[in-house]
Amino acid sequence: MDQQHSESPSVPREEIPGAPVPDLFEQSSGLDLPELPWRVAQSASALAQLSHHVLAIGPRAARLLARLRGTLAEEGVAALPVGPAHSWTRERLGSLGLEVLDHDPSDVGATLPFPPERFDLVLVVDAPYDPREVHRVLAPEGLLLAQQRGPGDLAELGSEGTDDSDDSGGAADSLADHLRRVTEAGLETEHSDTFHGEGRIETPEGLRALCEGEGLLVPPTCTADALPLRITLSRYLVQARRPSRPAPARTDFAEMLDDPLEVPRI
Numbered sequence: 001m002d003q004q005h006s007e008s009p010s011v012p013r014e015e016i017p018g019a020p021v022p023d024l025f026e027q028s029s030g031l032d033l034p035e036l037p038w039r040v041a042q043s044a045s046a047l048a049q050l051s052h053h054v055l056a057i058g059p060r061a062a063r064l065l066a067r068l069r070g071t072l073a074e075e076g077v078a079a080l081p082v083g084p085a086h087s088w089t090r091e092r093l094g095s096l097g098l099e100v101l102d103h104d105p106s107d108v109g110a111t112l113p114f115p116p117e118r119f120d121l122v123l124v125v126d127a128p129y130d131p132r133e134v135h136r137v138l139a140p141e142g143l144l145l146a147q148q149r150g151p152g153d154l155a156e157l158g159s160e161g162t163d164d165s166d167d168s169g170g171a172a173d174s175l176a177d178h179l180r181r182v183t184e185a186g187l188e189t190e191h192s193d194t195f196h197g198e199g200r201i202e203t204p205e206g207l208r209a210l211c212e213g214e215g216l217l218v219p220p221t222c223t224a225d226a227l228p229l230r231i232t233l234s235r236y237l238v239q240a241r242r243p244s245r246p247a248p249a250r251t252d253f254a255e256m257l258d259d260p261l262e263v264p265r266i
Contacts, residue, residue: 028213030206033199038237040064040147044123045071047143051120055079055112055137057103058127059215062089065123069096077119079103079112105129112137121145126214131185138242144187148178150194150234157211157231158219175236187240194236201229 045068048054052074056065062078066089069076078093080086081104090100101113105128112130117139124134124146134144151172173181175194182189201207204224210231211218222229 028206028209030203031199031201031210034195034197034233036195036235038147038193040125040145040237041067043239044068044145047121047145048072048076051143053077053119053139054121054123055114055119056123057105057112057129057134058124059086059089060125061123061127062086062093062100064125065098066092066096069098075099077101077114081106117142124148131182131187135185135187135242138187140242140244142242143190144182144238144240144242146178146238146240148173148236148238150174150196150236152232153234154214154216155232156229157216157222175238178236178238182238182240186242188243189238189240191239192237195233197233199231199233201227201231203227 041064044064048068049071050073054065054068054072054076056062056076056078059080062080065076065078077099078089079101080090082102093100103112104110110130112133114137116136118137120139120142122134122138122142122144124144126147126149129146131144138144149172151174153172175192179189179192201210204227207218207222207227207229210216
């Protein structure tokens with residue numbers, strides 16, 4: 001199986017400490033999937049333990065937030081579109097005492113329903129979001145951790161495979177385009193990574209497992225006769241920080257004492 005990935009050369013990858021957390025890109029019976037060069041769930045777990053207020057945007061990040069409930073220092077909130085596709089996720093988070101608010105980034109002029117500088121950490125997993133809104137709700141020094149689908153991801157399943165009631169797909173920006181939008185929003189990228197590879201669907205059970213996990217409908221053309229099926233996988237990861245506030249300007253009176261006093265002549 002051909003697999004390639006590239007990593008930002010300026011940021012070495014390190015093992016993130018903390019208890020293991022099941023990742024979102026998991027193996028299932030009837031599936032042969034490559035391992036991503038990062039573990040988004042493990043990274044989110046480590047960052048959540050250092051954050052007081054965590055926001056998850058989109059259904060997959062919300063389900064990840066539910067897994068992290070025991071590691072949250074204080075507050076966990078999810079922002080989800082309204083619709084029956086998300087009812088189970090809403091009920092699950094509610095049963096764990098996690099707040100869920102309505103937010104559909106596809107609406108024109110949609111804003112996150114939170115005051116400025118509310119969160120220390122924002123998680124996004126394969127969902128559309130507005131980096132400008134993330135910048136607004138992040139506190140200074142707050143972090144964004146986003147895993148997104150790249151161009152061509154799961155292209156073999158076709159556009160018919162997308163479930164319009166579920167926004168888990170997100171916009172298939174390239175990593176370069178995504179980094180540009182993040183920078184324009186005022187966030188500073190600390191790390192980015194990308195992966196391109198291939199997987200293989202062996203059985204109908206594997207196909208259903210993949211589509212359920214990715215928020216897709218099983219394409220009507222993808223029958224048992226079409227299996228096994230090679231699939232394209234394209235994902236990238238971005239970690240960015242909102243800069244701290246600039247220090248307020250002040251006058252250094254100590255320096256003024258070193259200057260000779262000028263006495264005006266009368």
